[in-house]
Amino acid sequence: MSSEARTAKKSRSKGKPKIGVFKFASCDGCQLSLLDAEDELLGVVGAVDLAYFPEASRTMLKGPYDIGLVEGSITTVHDAERIQEVRRQCRTLITIGACATAGGIQALRNWKDVDEFIRVVYATPQYISTLRLSTPIAEHVPVDFELRGCPINKYQLIELITATLAGRKPNVPTYSTCIECKRKGNVCIAVARGIACLGPVTQAGCGALCPSYDRGCYGCFGPMESPNTASLTSQFRILGQSDEQISRAFRGFNAWAWPFRKASEECDRT
Amino acid sequence: MNATANRTIKVDTLARVEGEGALYIKMAGDRVADVKLRIYEPPRMFEAFLRGRHFSEVADITSRICGICPIAYQMSAVHAIERALGIKIDPRVRLLRRLFYCGEWIESHALHVYMLHAPDFLGYQDVIAMAKDHREVVEKALRLKKAGNRIVQLLGGREIHPISAAVGGFHKTPSKSQLKELVGELEWALEASIEAVRWTSTLQFPDFEQDYEFVALRHPEEYPFNEGRLVSNRGLDIDAAEYEDRFAELHVKHSNALHSVLRGRGSYHVGPLARFNLNFDKLPQVAQEAATQAGLRPPVKNLFRSIVVRAVELVFACAEALRVIATYEPPAAPGVEAPTRPGVGQAITEAPRGILYHRYAVNEDGLIVTAKIVPPTSQNQKRIEDDLREYAAHLVAWPLDEATWKCEQAVRCYDPCISCATHFLKVVIERE
Numbered sequence: 001m002s003s004e005a006r007t008a009k010k011s012r013s014k015g016k017p018k019i020g021v022f023k024f025a026s027c028d029g030c031q032l033s034l035l036d037a038e039d040e041l042l043g044v045v046g047a048v049d050l051a052y053f054p055e056a057s058r059t060m061l062k063g064p065y066d067i068g069l070v071e072g073s074i075t076t077v078h079d080a081e082r083i084q085e086v087r088r089q090c091r092t093l094i095t096i097g098a099c100a101t102a103g104g105i106q107a108l109r110n111w112k113d114v115d116e117f118i119r120v121v122y123a124t125p126q127y128i129s130t131l132r133l134s135t136p137i138a139e140h141v142p143v144d145f146e147l148r149g150c151p152i153n154k155y156q157l158i159e160l161i162t163a164t165l166a167g168r169k170p171n172v173p174t175y176s177t178c179i180e181c182k183r184k185g186n187v188c189i190a191v192a193r194g195i196a197c198l199g200p201v202t203q204a205g206c207g208a209l210c211p212s213y214d215r216g217c218y219g220c221f222g223p224m225e226s227p228n229t230a231s232l233t234s235q236f237r238i239l240g241q242s243d244e245q246i247s248r249a250f251r252g253f254n255a256w257a258w259p260f261r262k263a264s265e266e267c268d269r270t
Numbered sequence: 271m272n273a274t275a276n277r278t279i280k281v282d283t284l285a286r287v288e289g290e291g292a293l294y295i296k297m298a299g300d301r302v303a304d305v306k307l308r309i310y311e312p313p314r315m316f317e318a319f320l321r322g323r324h325f326s327e328v329a330d331i332t333s334r335i336c337g338i339c340p341i342a343y344q345m346s347a348v349h350a351i352e353r354a355l356g357i358k359i360d361p362r363v364r365l366l367r368r369l370f371y372c373g374e375w376i377e378s379h380a381l382h383v384y385m386l387h388a389p390d391f392l393g394y395q396d397v398i399a400m401a402k403d404h405r406e407v408v409e410k411a412l413r414l415k416k417a418g419n420r421i422v423q424l425l426g427g428r429e430i431h432p433i434s435a436a437v438g439g440f441h442k443t444p445s446k447s448q449l450k451e452l453v454g455e456l457e458w459a460l461e462a463s464i465e466a467v468r469w470t471s472t473l474q475f476p477d478f479e480q481d482y483e484f485v486a487l488r489h490p491e492e493y494p495f496n497e498g499r500l501v502s503n504r505g506l507d508i509d510a511a512e513y514e515d516r517f518a519e520l521h522v523k524h525s526n527a528l529h530s531v532l533r534g535r536g537s538y539h540v541g542p543l544a545r546f547n548l549n550f551d552k553l554p555q556v557a558q559e560a561a562t563q564a565g566l567r568p569p570v571k572n573l574f575r576s577i578v579v580r581a582v583e584l585v586f587a588c589a590e591a592l593r594v595i596a597t598y599e600p601p602a603a604p605g606v607e608a609p610t611r612p613g614v615g616q617a618i619t620e621a622p623r624g625i626l627y628h629r630y631a632v633n634e635d636g637l638i639v640t641a642k643i644v645p646p647t648s649q650n651q652k653r654i655e656d657d658l659r660e661y662a663a664h665l666v667a668w669p670l671d672e673a674t675w676k677c678e679q680a681v682r683c684y685d686p687c688i689s690c691a692t693h694f695l696k697v698v699i700e701r702e
Contacts, residue, residue, distance in 0.1 A: 025312040028288045028687075029337020029430040035381065036419065036429050038412040042405075045398045056385065057396030058285040058678070075312045105334045108319035117318035122528070123521040130313055151337060151430040209427040213434050213442040214604070218330060220431070248323065253334065 017165055020052035020065035022086050024072025024079050025106055025134065030097035031055055031071050033154040040158055048161070063089030067164055070143075073099040073106060073134045080131070080140060087141035092164055095137045096157065098150035102222050103256035105150075107134040110256055136256065147172065150220040150253040153205050173204050174225040177217050181208035189216065196236050198249060201227035201259070222254035229263035243267040279662065279674045286386040286396070288338050288687040293677060294524075295658060300666045305658045307651055307681070309525040320641040325351045325632050326608070329435045332628070332643065336687055337430050338381070341374040341422065342621030344435040345496055346628040346643075351437045353510075354615030354632050355608055362601040363439040364496075365594050369449075370425045370435070371495040371619075372591040376418025376459065377429065378622035379542075379580045379587070382685045383466060384411030387577050390679040391473040407469070410462055414584070417459035420452060421591060439605025449595045456592050463584035464560050470578045471564035476676070478661055479571040482653070483535065484544035487620055493552045493586055494545065496619045501548055502538065503569065510616040513627050519644065520652075530649040537652040540624025541684060542579045543570055554593075557585040573657060576683045610636040621646050623685050647686045654684055 021031050035041065035056060051061035068090030074080050087093055095101050103110070109117055110133045118125045137143055147160055156172050163170035173179075177199040181188070189211050190197040197216035199208065203224040210217045223229075229250070236246045247267035250260040279295040290311040296304040316335055320328060329347045333340035345367060352359065359367075384407065385397040394400040401408040419429040424444055426432020434440045485506065489498035501507050508516055519528040532538050547568040550558065561567075561582045570579060616629040624646030631639040661680050665673040 023290060025314055027334050027337040027340075029334075029340070032288075032337045032430060035385065036415075038416040038419070041412060042401060042408070045401075050398065053396075054283050054285045055288060056286065057398065058389075058675075059395040059399075060283065060285070075314075079312060104314075105316075105319070105331060106314040109315060112319070117315045118313070120318040120321075121313065121315050123519075124523070150334065151428075206428070210433050210441075213427050215433070215436075215441040218433075245324075248327070252327075252330075 016047065016049040017066040018049045018051040018061070018064075019161070020063060020068045020086075020090060021050070021055070022052070022068060022070045023055070024070065024083070024100070024137075025075040026072030026097065026099040026104065028055060028071070029151040030100075030149075031069070033096075033152055033157055037154045037158060044158065044161070048165070065090050066092065067161065068093045070095045070100050070137050071097055073103045073136060074140055075106060075131050075134045076129060077131065083137060083140050092144045093137075093141070094145045094147060094160060094164070095143050096147045096152050098148065098220065098222060098253045100137045101146040101148055101257075102254040103134045103136050105253050105255075107256035108251065109134055111251075134256070145170065148203055148221045149205050153207075156205060175204055176200055176224045176227070177202045177204050177206070177208050177211075177221070180204045180206075181211050184208055184212060186211050189214065190235075190239075194239050196239055196241050196245075196249060198232070201229050201232050218249070219252050219254055219260065222257045223259040227259050229259050230266075233263060233267065243270050277670060279670065279677055281674055281678055284678055284681060286389070286682060287685075288336070291686070293658070293681060295662045295677060297662065297666065300663065302659050302662045305655045305662065306524045307655050307658070309651070317641045317643055320630075320638050323638050325355070325630070325636050325638060326437055328630065328638065328641075329437070330431075330433070333431045335643070335645070338378055338687055339374060339621045339623065340431050341370055341426070341435070342619060342626050344432070345371060345619045346617050346626045347630075348435055348437050349496055349617035349619060350615045350628040350630050351608075351632065352615065353617060354613035354630055355437070355611060356613065357438055357606060357608060359439055359606065360601045360603075362599055363443070363605065365598065366425065366440065366443060366601075368492075368495050369421060369591055369594040369598075372587040372594070373418045373421030373425065375587040375622050376584060376591070377415050377422060378418075378685075379584050380411055380415035380418060382622075383470060383577055383580050383584070384408065384414075386685070387679075387682050388470075388473075390675070390682060391577070410465075414459050414462050414466070417455045418587070420455065424448060424452065436605050437608045439601070439603070441604060443600055443604045445600060446598060449598050453592065453595060456588055456595070460556070460585065460588035460592065463581060463588050464556070466581040466584055467560040467564050467578060470581045471566075473577065475572055475574040476664075478573055478664065478680075480573065480657060480660065482539040482543070482571060483532065483537075484547050484569070485532075485538045485540050485625065485649075486544040486548045487618060487625060488548055489552070491552070493549050493554075493590070494620050496617075500618055500625065503548065504535075506532070510618045510627070513616060513618065513644075514629070514642070517644070517649075519648070525651070528644075528648050529652045530644060531652060537656045538649070539653050540646050540649045541576070542583050543573070543576050544624065545620060546570060546579045546582060553582070553586055554589045556589050557582050560585045573680060573683045580685075610634070623647060623687055624649060645687070647684070650684045650686065654681055654686070
């Protein structure tokens with residue numbers, strides 16, 4: 001080994017791209033996906049420097065970072081400021097999961113009186129400071145790529161990191177869950193059994209899990225590219241679903257994603 | 271002059287825990303003046319937005335409180351709602367739910383023992399640095415974790431936020447042959463877990479014992495998951511329905527998580543140590559033997575030995591999973607039909623970190639009227655502060671950075687899940 005190579009080996013991050021993992025309001029599940037990639041984890045950490053990943057390490061190196069992975073939604077004034085700093089520190093900023101890309105389940109507050117919510121949960125409401133809305137990261141700073149899912153698919157995450165480092169476009173499809181379901185050879189539960197299923201308007205990525213487990217898709221991966229929610233709403237009505245039920249179906253983990261939000265609000269109005 | 275007098279230990283972002291929190295310890299000479307475990311994870315207010323949702327959606331929604339223990343949230347939710355609606359589940363479904371929980375315990379405990387906690391004992395910043403010197407150990411940990419995740423994946427479709435749990439049972443149950451495919455890897459995992467008990471027992475443990483009130487479920491025949499009475503080593507013995515009469519949640523200014531106390535008694539300890547101490551006799555022989563050989567006898571009061579107890583629970587979970595698989599017969603139907611009728615139901619189940627309480631009131635349309643959720647970390651939070659008040663006093667003469675690390679290690683003994691309790695941990699030790 002040349003002395004130069006030795007120096008490079010000694011220096012923790014020399015030559016390896018630096019990755020930072022940042023958390024906002026969320027359940028930690030999407031960043032955990034990285035630790036859940038049991039077969040790939042040691043390979044990944046061999047190729048990159050996880051410079052800031054508090055869930056896994058006490059070492060918290062300062063930026064700038066080559067890639068920032070952001071989990072969670074913005075719900076506090078402090079976080080709205082912190083995301084600006086995270087953006088400044090990251091060359092490529094990738095949001096991961098339904099909270100970061102759509103506001104998450106906590107965006108259900110967006111239709112309600114947040115002060116009343118705080119009073120329900122906390123005895124001394126004045127100790128709590130929170131924003132009225134739970135909003136996705138892209139409403140605050142420019143985002144380079146949004147990886148969907150509640151939770152994200154770990155193989156899509158590894159593909160995304162690999163593609164970003166290689167400077168190519170990641171292979172993350174934007175078609176519907178129906179395509180995945182057909183490829184698996186599932187019998188359509190909506191057609192054959194009349195089960196209300198969000199598969200036709202939901203982006204692929206989970207492997208059509210719910211229909212494979214005899215239940216309707218509940219939309220974890222958020223709206224596909226150009227979803228026809230109006231048509232699905234009519235179909236749900238034909239299946240005997242009430243407007244309240246349809247509104248609740250769209251108002252799940254990706255409730256604040258525009259097509260789903262619009263679809264649920266249309267049901268509220270009728 | 272005493273160089274160590276009057277200082278502050280502070281960790282602004284406590285690492286290797288789930289969620290966001292900070293620890294602040296103020297020392298005045300050899301006295302600990304103040305301890306605050308500050309949870310600044312933003313509140314997400316599940317209990318508020320669950321109102322008006324249908325009972326069939328609750329397990330899917332509450333699983334999103336925590337990406338590390340979603341099954342715990344699903345199990346407490348479905349059992350509480352089943353109680354509200356008066357549903358009796360098929361005994362075979364009951365067994366399958368135990369298997370589901372085994373998967374989560376194995377995945378969560380393997381993650382905590384090796385990847386989050388062991389680096390403290392061995393002096394590494396993280397498991398990645400540890401892997402450079404102990405690659406075989408880390409590879410084994412990952413394989414063990416994966417064995418647990420395979421159970422979760424098979425029963426629930428995916429590791430994080432699985433999709434099969436339902437009020438009344440499951441959406442779909444596996445075939446016998448699908449479960450049999452898990453056996454080979456679980457037999458390996460059982461051996462690996464026994465080795466984990468031996469390996470963790472060789473670590474160095476600070477001499478720190480406390481007189482805890484341990485609280486856990488107790489079932490007449492089994493090591494507890496989903497059923498049993500809530501008991502303690504000081505005579506508590508109640509049904510889940512009495513929980514709120516005996517426990518109170520306090521809202522303190524420095525935390526977005528509520529502090530739980532036993533009314534009239536104060537802090538208490540939930541999790542592996544509590545379960546082990548209160549249910550040692552219900553552990554299968556293989557787990558009891560592994561514990562005994564590692565020198566563990568109940569009551570274990572040394573907080574730092576919780577890493578060994580977690581490994582004992584890994585042995586239990588692998589053995590239990592194998593037992594369930596060996597006796598499994600698929601239920602006639604994946605679940606029983608849930609009636610729509612008003613009711614109130616409570617349930618406590620044993621999440622990897624300790625007891626998780628849920629209560630729901632359901633109306634005549636099947637919609638949730640009120641919801642209450644008390645996660646294990648908020649139950650341990652006051653106890654963590656009480657421990658640190660004692661423990662920090664032992665560290666007066668230590669250099670600040672080492673004392674800080676030790677306090678962090680103590681907090682991590684609880685495997686705190688701050689995402690659950692609202693939701694990362696920052697430690698600050700201040701010496702005046």
